[in-house]
Amino acid sequence: MTSHQTGERLGIMEEGKAPLDGTPALNPGAATIPRREFLKTGGALVIGFSMRGALAAAFTNQEAGAPAARAAMAGPPDPKQIDTWLAIHSDNTATVYIGYVELGQGSTTSLLQISAEELDLDMSQVHTVRLDTNLTPNQGGTYSSSSIARGSPAIRTAAAEARKALLEMASTKLGAPVERLIVSKGVVTVGGMAGEAQSVTYGELIGDKQFNLAFTGDAPVKPVSDYKLVGTRPPRNDIPDKASGKYVYLQHLRLPEMLHARVVRPRGQTAYGSGAKVATLDENSIAHIPSARVLRKGDFVGVVAEREWDAVRAARDLKITWDIPAILPGSDGVYDAMRAEKTGDRIVLQRGDVDAVFSSAAHTASGHYRAPYQAHAPFGPNGALADVKSDSALVICSTQDVYATRNTLAGVLGLRPPQVRVQYYEGSGTYGHSCYDDVAQAAAILSQLAGKPVRLQFMRWDEHGWDLYGPAHVGEVRAAADAGGKIVAYQYDGWHHNWSAVETSAQLALGTPPAEWRDGAAQMVNPADCGGMYDIANVKLVNHHVPGMNYLRGAWLRSPLDLSFSFASEQTIDELAHQAGIDAYEFRKRNITSDRWMGVLDAVAKASKWDETPRPPAAKLSKEKIATGRGIGLGTHLTSYGGAVAEVEVNKETGKVRVKRMYGAIDAGLAVNPAFIENQISGQLVQTASRMLLEEVTFNKTNVTSLDWNSYPILRFEECPEVVPICVQRLDQKSTGAGEEVMAAAAGAIACAFFDATGVHIREFPLTPKRVLAALKTA
Amino acid sequence: MASEFKIRVNEQLHNVSADPDTPLLYILMNDLQLQGPRFGCGLAQCGSCSVLLDGEEIRSCVTPVSAVAGKSVTTLEGLPSWYAKQKKLGKTPGLHPVQQAIIDEQAVQCGYCFNGMIIQAADLLSKNPHPTDAQIRTAMNGHLCRCGSYPRVIKAIQRASHRMNADMVTPENEMLADDTEAAGVAR
Numbered sequence: 001m002t003s004h005q006t007g008e009r010l011g012i013m014e015e016g017k018a019p020l021d022g023t024p025a026l027n028p029g030a031a032t033i034p035r036r037e038f039l040k041t042g043g044a045l046v047i048g049f050s051m052r053g054a055l056a057a058a059f060t061n062q063e064a065g066a067p068a069a070r071a072a073m074a075g076p077p078d079p080k081q082i083d084t085w086l087a088i089h090s091d092n093t094a095t096v097y098i099g100y101v102e103l104g105q106g107s108t109t110s111l112l113q114i115s116a117e118e119l120d121l122d123m124s125q126v127h128t129v130r131l132d133t134n135l136t137p138n139q140g141g142t143y144s145s146s147s148i149a150r151g152s153p154a155i156r157t158a159a160a161e162a163r164k165a166l167l168e169m170a171s172t173k174l175g176a177p178v179e180r181l182i183v184s185k186g187v188v189t190v191g192g193m194a195g196e197a198q199s200v201t202y203g204e205l206i207g208d209k210q211f212n213l214a215f216t217g218d219a220p221v222k223p224v225s226d227y228k229l230v231g232t233r234p235p236r237n238d239i240p241d242k243a244s245g246k247y248v249y250l251q252h253l254r255l256p257e258m259l260h261a262r263v264v265r266p267r268g269q270t271a272y273g274s275g276a277k278v279a280t281l282d283e284n285s286i287a288h289i290p291s292a293r294v295l296r297k298g299d300f301v302g303v304v305a306e307r308e309w310d311a312v313r314a315a316r317d318l319k320i321t322w323d324i325p326a327i328l329p330g331s332d333g334v335y336d337a338m339r340a341e342k343t344g345d346r347i348v349l350q351r352g353d354v355d356a357v358f359s360s361a362a363h364t365a366s367g368h369y370r371a372p373y374q375a376h377a378p379f380g381p382n383g384a385l386a387d388v389k390s391d392s393a394l395v396i397c398s399t400q401d402v403y404a405t406r407n408t409l410a411g412v413l414g415l416r417p418p419q420v421r422v423q424y425y426e427g428s429g430t431y432g433h434s435c436y437d438d439v440a441q442a443a444a445i446l447s448q449l450a451g452k453p454v455r456l457q458f459m460r461w462d463e464h465g466w467d468l469y470g471p472a473h474v475g476e477v478r479a480a481a482d483a484g485g486k487i488v489a490y491q492y493d494g495w496h497h498n499w500s501a502v503e504t505s506a507q508l509a510l511g512t513p514p515a516e517w518r519d520g521a522a523q524m525v526n527p528a529d530c531g532g533m534y535d536i537a538n539v540k541l542v543n544h545h546v547p548g549m550n551y552l553r554g555a556w557l558r559s560p561l562d563l564s565f566s567f568a569s570e571q572t573i574d575e576l577a578h579q580a581g582i583d584a585y586e587f588r589k590r591n592i593t594s595d596r597w598m599g600v601l602d603a604v605a606k607a608s609k610w611d612e613t614p615r616p617p618a619a620k621l622s623k624e625k626i627a628t629g630r631g632i633g634l635g636t637h638l639t640s641y642g643g644a645v646a647e648v649e650v651n652k653e654t655g656k657v658r659v660k661r662m663y664g665a666i667d668a669g670l671a672v673n674p675a676f677i678e679n680q681i682s683g684q685l686v687q688t689a690s691r692m693l694l695e696e697v698t699f700n701k702t703n704v705t706s707l708d709w710n711s712y713p714i715l716r717f718e719e720c721p722e723v724v725p726i727c728v729q730r731l732d733q734k735s736t737g738a739g740e741e742v743m744a745a746a747a748g749a750i751a752c753a754f755f756d757a758t759g760v761h762i763r764e765f766p767l768t769p770k771r772v773l774a775a776l777k778t779a
Numbered sequence: 780m781a782s783e784f785k786i787r788v789n790e791q792l793h794n795v796s797a798d799p800d801t802p803l804l805y806i807l808m809n810d811l812q813l814q815g816p817r818f819g820c821g822l823a824q825c826g827s828c829s830v831l832l833d834g835e836e837i838r839s840c841v842t843p844v845s846a847v848a849g850k851s852v853t854t855l856e857g858l859p860s861w862y863a864k865q866k867k868l869g870k871t872p873g874l875h876p877v878q879q880a881i882i883d884e885q886a887v888q889c890g891y892c893f894n895g896m897i898i899q900a901a902d903l904l905s906k907n908p909h910p911t912d913a914q915i916r917t918a919m920n921g922h923l924c925r926c927g928s929y930p931r932v933i934k935a936i937q938r939a940s941h942r943m944n945a946d947m948v949t950p951e952n953e954m955l956a957d958d959t960e961a962a963g964v965a966r
């Protein structure tokens with residue numbers, strides 16, 4: 001559900017190039033295995049040990065109650081075969097093989113809805129398996145909220161094609177033409193006739209045998225008007241077990257004969273370009289824990305022990321010192337440092353002549369805005385299990401992309417990708433590239449060093465401190481409107497560094513030189529957020545790429561940079577509206593022609609009972625201690641359309657801001673399951689409130705210092721706004737992402753609500769009391 | 780040095796051999812192979828490891844195993860029977876009403892925090908069967924959720940509250956029908 005695009009990955013990494021090192025590459029060596037070989041060698045790499053009792057079923061990657069899955073071997077299976085995508089079992093159920101991971105967003109259930117729809121099965125008849133490089137197809141990573149948008153076409157058409165084949169078999173069996181056959185719940189009957197002779201089930205037709213059919217994509221899919229399941233709200237298939245405690249998270253897995261492991265690193269990451277060097281290491285310092293031992297490769301240090309607590313305290317007690325250069329700019333100095341860098345500049349979009357129009361416009365607004373590094377901070381720190389042998393490896397982790405992780409692991413271990421099997425187990429919500437690859441590499445290195453299976457659990461400070469953060473950002477924006485409230489010019493200049501391409505484990509263990517991703521859409525000034533929802537004749541968008549070596553590690557964090565863009569951009573739009581004396585909602589309506597942007601804007605305005613009477617913010621500068629305000633904003637990630645309204649309270653004495661209520665609307669095209677999208681919107685609204693009010697990675701010249709929930713606070717129950725999610729259903733449009741697009745809109749809405757309450761534009765988030773008091777003072 | 784402990788978890792006695800300062804969480808996860816309590820921070824900041832100790836929510840990640848000897852630990856797995864005993868129900872339901880309400884409200888996203896959410900909510904409702912919105916927020920404030928599921932958790936707790944009060948007057952529960960105190964008695 002989060003962020004960054006496979007297409008972009010294609011653009012910046014060379015396909016097929018060997019991963020040196022931990023660099024995320026696009027499945028090098030992952031050549032498709034011919035179908036015949038796939039069958040012949042099936043099972044060759046099945047790892048032959050069993051998990052502890054309760055988990056045995058989980059390890060075979062089988063849902064409880066589901067029929068046996070096919071044999072496993074190094075994938076990816078051939079996407080041009082129907083059998084790669086689904087299997088029909090004797091009990092008239094289907095297993096659908098999906099290349100997108102379940103992250104708690106419900107997309108697994110949604111994709112099963114699509115499969116069941118095309119196959120004419122009901123939801124109780126469709127199952128799936130966890131992602132596994134020996135079982136599931138390679139559909140790219142689960143990025144950019146793309147599970148439905150990019151995952152569903154193959155799954156929908158494969159299901160339609162399988163249904164077509166099944167009906168042809170039924171036609172022969174029943175002696176009736178296909179046109180006369182009717183399917184319900186996998187039972188094929190000859191139209192209008194009852195009785196056993198006139199019906200046959202899918203299970204009876206093919207039960208657990210292969211289709212052995214090429215996947216052509218030619219079978220017609222159902223017209224939307226025939227949908228019975230898609231667009232409805234069946235409940236998520238993972239929630240009952242998550243509520244009862246039966247759900248197996250990555251953190252629950254154990255391997256026989258395994259050791260518990262912890263990594264030992266400086267508390268809080270150091271500058272990306274220089275890593276950390278071990279200065280002194282005293283292995284005797286853990287002699288009081290007899291079962292524990294130190295494992296080291298280069299500057300990568302870990303401890304292993306038979307008992308988990310022994311590993312935890314060995315990591316705690318180990319005496320180690322590090323050489324760390326004092327070259328970070330510090331969280332207070334980071335914006336000036338980035339702004340002063342010699343940057344790689346690229347004009348993302350240029351239309352008309354901003355300068356020419358700006359000088360003569362009736363209303364102009366401009367501002368310099370700052371957004372901090374923010375952490376993924378998954379609620380349960382990442383973990384991984386690894387069993388590395390001389391010629392094979394099994395690694396179980398919570399990656400968003402099993403095949404990409406397989407490639408980087410192969411590079412780290414000195415194996416070929418097909419020798420590495422990666423299995424996905426859900427951890428806690430990752431919201432982008434947290435430490436899941438880092439921990440997988442670390443576990444694999446430790447298993448290789450130990451010669452035994454290893455379970456590595458990151459501690460809270462490892463995850464908070466060595467995350468690949470959503471990069472800090474400086475935005476400079478200016479816009480102009482004519483006397484009638486028409487926006488005539490817009491310019492956005494953004495400064496930030498790119499994502500880090502080498503994991504900490506590879507860097508420390510192998511000395512892999514740090515590298516950055518090259519520019520890609522989700523790392524650059526985003527035309528969709530930066531004025532793109534408005535019709536503006538003169539636009540200039542410039543991306544200033546800051547070299548990232550002397551900064552923190554970066555990666556995609558849910559709705560990457562979008563909150564930062566919208567925070568700056570929507571406040572600028574609001575300022576123009578204010579100058580023109582036009583209500584913020586009305587002003588936006590005057591500048592939008594897209595019915596899809598208008599749809600989400602109207603949806604949140606209506607839900608919040610927006611009063612279009614212009615409200616001069618100056619009037620709000622009353623003597624009241626608590627000022628209230630409302631704001632409206634638009635934004636997206638790369639696709640879909642997000643709108644939001646926020647209602648806030650600002651305590652002018654303490655500087656405390658509370659978001660009281662939020663309304664969020666998304667138009668993500670055809671909503672396969674609107675209930676899941678509403679849940680996603682609710683989460684996006686709450687998480688945006690958290691990120692705008694509280695979240696900020698802090699660091700000094702040497703290390704990150706926000707290492708837990710006290711030093712990196714997130715929103716709690718008492719501060720949580722009421723939320724109203726709205727899913728705009730568009731049956732005639734293709735499904736697009738729904739996991740992050742409301743966040744940008746909501747970030748803008750909160751900032752605009754602050755202005756409405758106080759008459760002050762807030763130039764930097766999070767809106768902490770200290771920052772708010774300083775801003776109010778300058779007003 | 781390892782010591783022997785007898786600990787009562789979900790009404791069963793277990794003998795464990797562990798260093799006395801081993802946090803209870805590691806015993807529950809590794810020795811007893813329970814999936815409810817789970818590691819989140821190890822610092823008592825987040826609530827993912829919560830269990831009931833003699834009916835009170837505690838953080839098992841900072842509670843040494845030596846401190847629970849002679850006391851009764853209830854984990855997510857034991858919550859339905861803890862509830863049945865507390866409410867003097869004739870039989871143990873499959874799920875605690877909070878668990879059922881979480882499903883009914885589809886409150887979960889990733890769900891990792893829900894062990895603690897459910898344990899704390901069960902603790903709250905055992906003491907305050909009709910909590911207000913503000914009381915729920917205060918009681919739950921020590922439990923974090925990265926996914927932002929708070930609004931739905933609040934709704935689920937309200938739903939469970941209604942459900943639990945309805946439980947008191949179901950036919951199979953007639954012995955409690957006139958015992959208005961029962962819902963508020965924790966242990």
